[in-house]
Amino acid sequence: MSIIIKNATIITQNDQREIIKGDIRIDGNSISEIGEKIESNNPEYLIDATGKIAIPGLINAHTHVGMTIFRGYGEDLPLHRWLEEKIWPIEARQTAKDAGIAARLSFCEMIKSGTTSFAEMCLHDTHGIFSAANEVGMRGIISRGIMDFNHPQWIPKIMREIESSLQYSGDTLLPSVSAHAPYTCSEELLLKTKELAKRKKLKYQIHVSETRKEIFEILNKTGKYPYEYLDSIGLMDSDSIFAHGGWLTKKEMVLAASRNLNVASCPISNMKLATGGICQISELDKAGATVTLGTDGAASNNSLNMFETMKMAALLQKHHYWKADVISNQRILDFATINGAKALGVNGGSLSKGKLADIVLLERGPNMFPEHDIVANIIYAAGPQNVSDVIINGKVVMQERKILTVNEGEVIRAADELAKEILSR
Numbered sequence: 001m002s003i004i005i006k007n008a009t010i011i012t013q014n015d016q017r018e019i020i021k022g023d024i025r026i027d028g029n030s031i032s033e034i035g036e037k038i039e040s041n042n043p044e045y046l047i048d049a050t051g052k053i054a055i056p057g058l059i060n061a062h063t064h065v066g067m068t069i070f071r072g073y074g075e076d077l078p079l080h081r082w083l084e085e086k087i088w089p090i091e092a093r094q095t096a097k098d099a100g101i102a103a104r105l106s107f108c109e110m111i112k113s114g115t116t117s118f119a120e121m122c123l124h125d126t127h128g129i130f131s132a133a134n135e136v137g138m139r140g141i142i143s144r145g146i147m148d149f150n151h152p153q154w155i156p157k158i159m160r161e162i163e164s165s166l167q168y169s170g171d172t173l174l175p176s177v178s179a180h181a182p183y184t185c186s187e188e189l190l191l192k193t194k195e196l197a198k199r200k201k202l203k204y205q206i207h208v209s210e211t212r213k214e215i216f217e218i219l220n221k222t223g224k225y226p227y228e229y230l231d232s233i234g235l236m237d238s239d240s241i242f243a244h245g246g247w248l249t250k251k252e253m254v255l256a257a258s259r260n261l262n263v264a265s266c267p268i269s270n271m272k273l274a275t276g277g278i279c280q281i282s283e284l285d286k287a288g289a290t291v292t293l294g295t296d297g298a299a300s301n302n303s304l305n306m307f308e309t310m311k312m313a314a315l316l317q318k319h320h321y322w323k324a325d326v327i328s329n330q331r332i333l334d335f336a337t338i339n340g341a342k343a344l345g346v347n348g349g350s351l352s353k354g355k356l357a358d359i360v361l362l363e364r365g366p367n368m369f370p371e372h373d374i375v376a377n378i379i380y381a382a383g384p385q386n387v388s389d390v391i392i393n394g395k396v397v398m399q400e401r402k403i404l405t406v407n408e409g410e411v412i413r414a415a416d417e418l419a420k421e422i423l424s425r
Helices: 065-070 079-091 096-112 127-136 152-165 187-200 212-222 226-232 250-258 267-272 281-287 306-321 329-336 338-344 374-380 408-422
Strands: 002-011 019-027 030-035 045-048 052-056 058-063 115-122 139-146 173-179 204-208 240-244 262-265 290-293 359-363 387-392 395-399
Touching (some): 052 374, 096 127, 096 387, 096 408, 139 152, 152 187, 204 226, 226 250, 267 306, 290 338
Parallel strands (some): 139 173, 173 204
């Protein structure tokens, strides 16, 4: 398919971070040309983006899309009570098919808020989520987040289940390997899952250093802080995504940088669950780690809105350090685009020749004026209401606010009915 986007203000996110007014040509699944004026040459799609802003699709580096039907369930609880009393019990009632129904709702929300790629960790067999992502047209990596609670006899069965989940893939979707967290997984399970990821050349995902309780559990058990411990057993490298990182020592941040680690900060979820610490993304970035941003699941965030996440990530750093210039607007946008693409292993994150065609068009509503600093407007003022068109892998998946790949109304009804029904199981 060939698409030409005309007359856009293009936030390229290229090496020079150029902002240009012009056109983008897409052939197949990638950008073939970008410039001030491109000849039309009868494309299959011609999109007039006059007055609109083109940005790379946002990348959500930590999600639980199967949990969206639990939005608003288990409110006002700290993380460990929220997990143990509410989330784990109700997730146990959920099937892989249910997770797929919930995921369709998640992906509709993502598209309508400008997200084109995601990194997923789910409790169940992943086929339902793979099917949903493929149907809606999303790009992502999908893993089954497992735990053994230090019961080594469970490991053979768990590993068979993980191996089974790796069979699902597609043009825009790849499997990933994950373990839930160092406090829910034995060292043997951590080692076996990482070895599998290395052998299959897949990304590895894990929750790390989310709460103070977790820090002291790992410290008392191993004599090391979580990042130090996981590095000592070989889990920390450029193919790993460590989610949260709200309680890191200076030494751990330097260690993360030395290993080219990907850290996915989820500021809104962590604040809502009152985890106390914040992921010090400005220090991690300066040290040289790859900082990315995620929403976490809608059960803990209530939203999958990456514009909101970018804004909150920036504000938290400024507030925490008492320093308004501790991190720039441009770096926050980098985390949600360029760095997210690097973490997921995607040839994207910028709008330049040869990059995958994952593009979002924003309407300049009243919240986007005046335009003293267009990047600041994207970080602090833009929202889902500005997202008009979305292209993923060279295909138009939303045009003028209408999702083209699925019936949004039917997706909402199915998820809402499931959310009510699952409570009575």
